[in-house]
Amino acid sequence: MKKLQLLIMGLIALSLSSFAQNKGKISGSLFDEKRQAMPFANVLLLKAKDSTLVKGAVADAGGQFAFEQVADNQYIVSITMVGYKKFYSPKITISPENPEIKLQDIQLEQVTQALKEVTVVAKKPLLEQQADKLVMNVENSIVNSGSTAMEVLQRAPGVSIDQNDNISLKGKQGVQIYMDGKPTYMSQEQLANLLKNMNSDQIEKIEIISNPSARFDAAGNSGIINIITKRNKNFGTNGSLSVGAGASFPPQLTFGDIKGNLPKGSLNLNLNNRQGKFNTFGNISSRYNQNFQNQNISRVLDGRTIDQYGFRPMQSHNTTLRAGADYFASKKTTIGILLNVNLGEWMNNGVIRNDAYIRNNGVVESSPQTTSNPYRSWKNLTFNTNFKHAFNDKGRELTADFDYSIYDNQSNEKEMITRFFNGNNEEIGTPLRVTSDIPNVYNIYAVKADFVNPLPKSNAKLEFGAKSSFVKSDNNIQFFNDGKLDIGRTNHFIYTENVNAAYANFSKKINDKWNVQTGLRAEQTISKGESKTLNESRRREYINLFPSVYLTHKVNKSNQLNLNYSRRIDRPDYQSLNPFIFFLDPYTYELGNEYLRPQLTHSLEVTHTFKQAFVTTVGYSYTDDYMTQIVKNAINEPEILEKLKKYNYSSEIDPNKISFAMRENIGTRQNLNLGLSFPVPVTKWWNMNNNISMFYNKYEGVLLGTNLNVGNFAYNLFTSQNFTLKKGWTAEASMWYNSKNIEGMMNAREMYAINGGVSKSFWNRKGSLKLTVNDIFATARFRGYTNFAGVKLNIDNRWDSRQVRMVFTYRFGNQNVKASRNRQTATSAEQRRVGNEN
Numbered sequence: 001m002k003k004l005q006l007l008i009m010g011l012i013a014l015s016l017s018s019f020a021q022n023k024g025k026i027s028g029s030l031f032d033e034k035r036q037a038m039p040f041a042n043v044l045l046l047k048a049k050d051s052t053l054v055k056g057a058v059a060d061a062g063g064q065f066a067f068e069q070v071a072d073n074q075y076i077v078s079i080t081m082v083g084y085k086k087f088y089s090p091k092i093t094i095s096p097e098n099p100e101i102k103l104q105d106i107q108l109e110q111v112t113q114a115l116k117e118v119t120v121v122a123k124k125p126l127l128e129q130q131a132d133k134l135v136m137n138v139e140n141s142i143v144n145s146g147s148t149a150m151e152v153l154q155r156a157p158g159v160s161i162d163q164n165d166n167i168s169l170k171g172k173q174g175v176q177i178y179m180d181g182k183p184t185y186m187s188q189e190q191l192a193n194l195l196k197n198m199n200s201d202q203i204e205k206i207e208i209i210s211n212p213s214a215r216f217d218a219a220g221n222s223g224i225i226n227i228i229t230k231r232n233k234n235f236g237t238n239g240s241l242s243v244g245a246g247a248s249f250p251p252q253l254t255f256g257d258i259k260g261n262l263p264k265g266s267l268n269l270n271l272n273n274r275q276g277k278f279n280t281f282g283n284i285s286s287r288y289n290q291n292f293q294n295q296n297i298s299r300v301l302d303g304r305t306i307d308q309y310g311f312r313p314m315q316s317h318n319t320t321l322r323a324g325a326d327y328f329a330s331k332k333t334t335i336g337i338l339l340n341v342n343l344g345e346w347m348n349n350g351v352i353r354n355d356a357y358i359r360n361n362g363v364v365e366s367s368p369q370t371t372s373n374p375y376r377s378w379k380n381l382t383f384n385t386n387f388k389h390a391f392n393d394k395g396r397e398l399t400a401d402f403d404y405s406i407y408d409n410q411s412n413e414k415e416m417i418t419r420f421f422n423g424n425n426e427e428i429g430t431p432l433r434v435t436s437d438i439p440n441v442y443n444i445y446a447v448k449a450d451f452v453n454p455l456p457k458s459n460a461k462l463e464f465g466a467k468s469s470f471v472k473s474d475n476n477i478q479f480f481n482d483g484k485l486d487i488g489r490t491n492h493f494i495y496t497e498n499v500n501a502a503y504a505n506f507s508k509k510i511n512d513k514w515n516v517q518t519g520l521r522a523e524q525t526i527s528k529g530e531s532k533t534l535n536e537s538r539r540r541e542y543i544n545l546f547p548s549v550y551l552t553h554k555v556n557k558s559n560q561l562n563l564n565y566s567r568r569i570d571r572p573d574y575q576s577l578n579p580f581i582f583f584l585d586p587y588t589y590e591l592g593n594e595y596l597r598p599q600l601t602h603s604l605e606v607t608h609t610f611k612q613a614f615v616t617t618v619g620y621s622y623t624d625d626y627m628t629q630i631v632k633n634a635i636n637e638p639e640i641l642e643k644l645k646k647y648n649y650s651s652e653i654d655p656n657k658i659s660f661a662m663r664e665n666i667g668t669r670q671n672l673n674l675g676l677s678f679p680v681p682v683t684k685w686w687n688m689n690n691n692i693s694m695f696y697n698k699y700e701g702v703l704l705g706t707n708l709n710v711g712n713f714a715y716n717l718f719t720s721q722n723f724t725l726k727k728g729w730t731a732e733a734s735m736w737y738n739s740k741n742i743e744g745m746m747n748a749r750e751m752y753a754i755n756g757g758v759s760k761s762f763w764n765r766k767g768s769l770k771l772t773v774n775d776i777f778a779t780a781r782f783r784g785y786t787n788f789a790g791v792k793l794n795i796d797n798r799w800d801s802r803q804v805r806m807v808f809t810y811r812f813g814n815q816n817v818k819a820s821r822n823r824q825t826a827t828s829a830e831q832r833r834v835g836n837e838n
């Protein structure tokens with residue numbers, strides 16, 4: 001591990017040295033045939049040698065454009081504008097002797113006949129730091145090819161994922177996941193299932209937004225991760241087909257047996273057609289996956305040591321469909337529809353086992369051994385209709401969306417059998433047979449509208465909008481013991497929630513060095529949770545204000561400062577509010593908590609950008625009523641213990657030895673973070689991307705009746721090396737490392753992985769073949785421990801992280817079809833909180 005860290009530090013040092021190179025500037029002015037300024041034309045700076053894209057720009061209102069921080073090399077400038085011929089400049093040389101070049105005035109010619117297309121090879125860097133977000137360009141990464149969306153996220157800078165698939169950003173949980181600018185109304189468990197079954201071939205890029213503006217839903221105290229799916233960009237008809245196959249190679253396990261390797265397969269088809277006033281598009285993706293989870297838990301309770309060994313061989317099938325159409329009623333008005341469908345099932349792929357050994361001074365007293373046969377399925381559908389009208393060509397526009405989403409999730413335990421053995425491994429008592437039927441149905445309605453009004457005379461812009469959403473979840477949990485209804489663990493819970501929101505944003509360019517944006521969002525929440533079984537209900541109503549401020553100062557050509565502040569909210573997912581008792585095994589339960597409160601976060605961040613490449617970010621956040629999952633012992637919870645004793649169906653189970661997990665508000669959390677990001681061209685054929693995130697978390701409050709006051713420093717490292725070889729060959733090697741960390745009462749140990757891959761393009765770049773190896777040394781595993789307020793346990797969790805994949809991609813049709821619009825729907829934030837057992 002020390003050698004790996006030294007290697008990373010060496011690469012970083014090499015990266016820093018490259019900033020000493022000279023940087024130049026290329027600028028120019030555009031005119032039409034009447035010598036009038038030509039605004040808003042697309043301008044590309046290309047390398048003269050191979051036409052690869054260096055930078056892109058848009059001409060301003062006066063037809064001016066400029067590329068700054070240009071390295072010494074030879075370039076050409078490409079300019080395109082609808083209705084005009086494409087322009088290419090003569091070769092331009094930037095050198096220490098000629099650091100700045102102003103091109104002669106460029107006059108664009110109107111199109112009089114069709115021109116042959118010029119092929120331009122454009123490849124974005126893996127990481128791009130923009131003013132308000134960090135962008136990870138997934139489609140250009142070799143090692144990401146054939147992966148799942150969850151695996152890609154794990155490699156994203158500043159992102160970490162724990163043993164329960166909780167996603168953290170810069171050491172903070174509660175991240176809001178968006179898809180194409182829309183929130184996903186899902187619980188953590190369902191979101192994890194979606195990401196694990198989503199092909200990376202569907203993803204164009206991932207945007208990491210630390211402090212979103214007032215236009216975004218206020219949900220998500222740790223920022224937003226926006227997953228942008230691929231779009232076609234051309235006229236006519238085109239598409240792409242990707243076929244992938246692979247397998248995982250499990251390491252030696254301490255419990256459980258895997259015979260051979262675990263196969264995987266994927267298929268992804270994209271189609272797009274643009275004819276006249278209609279644009280239709282669609283994507284269908286299917287994935288088959290065999291995997292496993294090996295989890296060992298050791299805990300000390302009531303003078304005994306309880307060692308649990310779990311092995312879950314699994315297989316899943318998942319199909320996603322995205323289809324839609326845009327109708328261009330006029331040059332200024334567009335109407336569209338969009339349909340998203342996600343279908344899948346999850347089941348065992350062998351015997352799922354969970355063996356426990358209860359020891360007294362190292363001697364086994366008893367051993368309950370459980371086998372299970374679960375089956376889970378999901379049928380999720382979202383329908384969106386949208387409208388966009390541009391009032392003029394200055395940017396004034398109105399957009400509106402209406403959404404309906406339904407999530408139909410079924411979870412069944414066909415037969416969980418627990419047999420009991422004494423210290424001599426002799427079976428005793430009567431086996432406990434548990435079955436369950438857990439249908440969860442969620443209906444979500446939302447409508448929103450946004451208006452943008454530029455104020456050109458004031459160099460300003462005004463935005464405002466409103467949104468209203470309504471959610472109803474119906475969870476009917478039923479457990480059976482030997483075919484008889486288990487009243488103690490059965491609960492029919494209905495939850496409804498209405499959120500009404502309005503916002504306003506104002507931005508202004510004060511001068512060439514200063515820009516400011518301020519915003520305010522107000523949200524009213526009305527919710528009701530009702531247990532039909534217990535005949536109990538709980539109603540809440542509250543209003544929150546969420547201000548935001550963004551300030552940008554361009555110090556000089558090389559330095560820029562950004563300061564932003566925002567207030568955010570994170571509401572509990574719907575399942576966590578259900579006061580259920582979920583049976584995992586005889587000594588492990590999960591409980592809901594109807595008393596969970598939303599957590600509120602204040603975030604402040606300062607970003608410094610040097611030479612548009614080296615980005616330093618310092619941030620601070622304060623969260624009140626912080627929510628996290630904790631572990632409790634039933635012996636310390638009299639009310640819960642009494643219920644467990646009342647509905648204990650086996651004399652061989654001692655309720656005093658039962659532990660359960662649940663989410664609670666534990667107090668406050670303070671987070672101080674520092675981030676460094678610097679994509680660096682080392683040589684002409686070697687590009688490096690580096691990101692370091694360091695953070696300090698401090699938790700204060702009352703947990704398990706004990707004062708909590710703990711703090712911890714941690715860091716995440718990410719480095720990627722990209723090599724452009726000859727004859728269409730490219731290669732990539734990357735590594736991520738997460739240091740030790742504390743989340744609430746759980747102490748997580750360090751974890752890391754090294755990945756690699758090669759790619760070959762052919763058939764005039766229409767075809768490609770990629771071979772990837774993820775977690776080459778099978779080092780990605782979660783290990784953690786807790787020793788607080790009488791709760792003492794250790795966890796060791798492994799999964800099929802070491803995988804080899806090969807993906808073939810073929811792009812066909814006209815490669816000049818215009819893209820379908822990248823829209824935000826209205827129900828994005830609610831979908832993340834939908835709960836199910838997938």
